[in-house]
Amino acid sequence: MKIFLKIWRQKDAKSNGKLVDYEMDNVIPHMSFLEMMDTLNEKLVLSGEHPVEFDHDCREGICGQCGMMINGRAHGPLKNTTTCQLHMRSFKDGDTIYIEPFRAEGFPIKRDLKVDRSAFDRIIGAGGFVSVNTGQAPEANSIPVTHEIAESAFDSAACIGCGACVATCKNSSAALFTSAKISHLAKLPQGQQEARKRALTMVAQMDAEDFGHCSNTEACEVECPQGISVLNIARMNWEFLKGNVLK
Amino acid sequence: MKKETLSTLSRKYLMALTGLFLCFFLVIHLAGNFQLFLPEAQARESFNGYSKLLSGNIFIKAVSYILYASIIIHSIDALVITLFNRKKAGKYEYDKRGAVSKWYSRNMGILGTVILIFLVFHFKDFWYQYKFGSLPVDAAGNKDLYEIVIRAYGDLWYVLFYVLAMFALGYHLLHGFYSAARTIGVYHPRYVAFIRVFGTWYSYIITFGFAAIPLYIYFTHY
Numbered sequence: 001m002k003i004f005l006k007i008w009r010q011k012d013a014k015s016n017g018k019l020v021d022y023e024m025d026n027v028i029p030h031m032s033f034l035e036m037m038d039t040l041n042e043k044l045v046l047s048g049e050h051p052v053e054f055d056h057d058c059r060e061g062i063c064g065q066c067g068m069m070i071n072g073r074a075h076g077p078l079k080n081t082t083t084c085q086l087h088m089r090s091f092k093d094g095d096t097i098y099i100e101p102f103r104a105e106g107f108p109i110k111r112d113l114k115v116d117r118s119a120f121d122r123i124i125g126a127g128g129f130v131s132v133n134t135g136q137a138p139e140a141n142s143i144p145v146t147h148e149i150a151e152s153a154f155d156s157a158a159c160i161g162c163g164a165c166v167a168t169c170k171n172s173s174a175a176l177f178t179s180a181k182i183s184h185l186a187k188l189p190q191g192q193q194e195a196r197k198r199a200l201t202m203v204a205q206m207d208a209e210d211f212g213h214c215s216n217t218e219a220c221e222v223e224c225p226q227g228i229s230v231l232n233i234a235r236m237n238w239e240f241l242k243g244n245v246l247k
Numbered sequence: 248m249k250k251e252t253l254s255t256l257s258r259k260y261l262m263a264l265t266g267l268f269l270c271f272f273l274v275i276h277l278a279g280n281f282q283l284f285l286p287e288a289q290a291r292e293s294f295n296g297y298s299k300l301l302s303g304n305i306f307i308k309a310v311s312y313i314l315y316a317s318i319i320i321h322s323i324d325a326l327v328i329t330l331f332n333r334k335k336a337g338k339y340e341y342d343k344r345g346a347v348s349k350w351y352s353r354n355m356g357i358l359g360t361v362i363l364i365f366l367v368f369h370f371k372d373f374w375y376q377y378k379f380g381s382l383p384v385d386a387a388g389n390k391d392l393y394e395i396v397i398r399a400y401g402d403l404w405y406v407l408f409y410v411l412a413m414f415a416l417g418y419h420l421l422h423g424f425y426s427a428a429r430t431i432g433v434y435h436p437r438y439v440a441f442i443r444v445f446g447t448w449y450s451y452i453i454t455f456g457f458a459a460i461p462l463y464i465y466f467t468h469y
Binding site: 006008019069071072073074079098100102103104105106107166167168169170171172173203204206207210211212213214215216217218219222223230231232233234235236237238239240241244 | 254255256257258259260328331332334335336337338339340341342343344346347348349352353355422425426428429430431432433434436439
């Protein structure tokens with residue numbers, strides 16, 4: 001396949017970037033999107049150009065490192081899929097593909113398609129943990145947590161922190177990410193002790209990180225590779241309300 | 248990173264609570280307006296009597312102040328939220344994010360502005376007229392608001408403007424109702440599913456109920 005690329009190139013955080021045109025011949029439909037990017041970079045390196053920088057790690061859809069805006073959609077045209085799990089068979093011969101970094105005030109661009117998502121780490125650092133040392137993992141059957149609750153908490157915990165929720169949100173809100181962690185811990189007995197305080201401190205940190213308001217458009221749930229439910233946001237709102245009233 | 252007085256969540260609570268109060272008000276307003284569908288003589292007596300009853304009641308007066316406050320707070324808060332979001336939002340060269348959400352969810356501000364413009368005319372033509380205008384008096388000695396309503400809907404353009412505004416309101420409610428429930432923290436899937444269905448029916452009934460009134464009057468009286 002022949003593919004035309006328009007890729008955001010930006011030298012560093014301070015410079016202005018722009019879309020640069022590239023052409024790729026012989027793109028194999030079985031290639032993953034990142035393999036196509038690798039092939040492009042190989043070409044660029046051989047011709048003495050600086051390769052297009054982008055984040056990636058496991059390339060099996062579980063680490064949350066990769067993430068680009070592909071043809072105006074977070075992680076590309078498929079729903080609930082990471083960039084690395086997108087394959088070139090989703091495109092046609094002769095297609096033009098726009099590739100941009102995840103954009104948000106809370107995610108400053110470092111270079112090309114690489115963005116600084118450390119805001120997420122600081123949100124987790126503000127309360128996304130259990131303060132006491134719980135020691136070794138105990139015998140699973142001895143923990144009084146029902147199957148339904150365990151499953152539900154795990155669904156919330158499944159967030160891989162890729163940032164697609166922020167990238168696709170028209171307000172660049174980090175509500176889905178923050179709420180997934182608040183909900184995960186609020187559902188389990190280990191986390192419930194600090195649930196109210198956690199909701200307040202994590203929301204405060206989320207606000208301090210330059211993210212916008214959640215306006216419940218639910219776009220985040222569609223793009224989230226883990227399909228994290230927007231109902232986590234409802235639970236965050238509830239925990240935050242409880243925390244404010246009962247503190 | 249300056250500290251804001253209200254958190255992003257608190258601002259949304261304010262939106263949700265004022266919005267839900269306005270939703271409640273719309274039900275009462277529509278129920279009262281249904282009197283306009285009665286046969287003319289009966290409608291005139293009933294509607295004017297009802298208007299008199301409401302304007303004289305101290306409890307209703309208190310609620311009306313909450314209503315005015317809700318409209319103002321809902322609008323100002325919306326403006327604050329929108330401007331704040333605009334500053335934080337990422338801007339793309341090529342943007343197809345609209346494919347994964349509803350257009351009315353993304354354009355609540357525009358729909359709200361249409362409603363606000365409508366409200367200016369609505370208040371001017373009925374609320375202001377009733378409170379400060381010189382109205383004819385009906386057989387029972389009440390201010391004849393019914394007559395004012397009938398006269399207003401004689402103009403087709405005015406009727407169309409009302410119907411258009413009601414559709415803007417309908418889409419605003421379609422998003423607003425469930426969004427408000429989400430914001431105040433209704434997270435159980437069973438209640439959420441109920442609210443979705445209830446909110447949709449609510450929006451339909453309010454939209455078509457209010458839109459039917461000017462159309463009914465236009466086609467039966469003119």
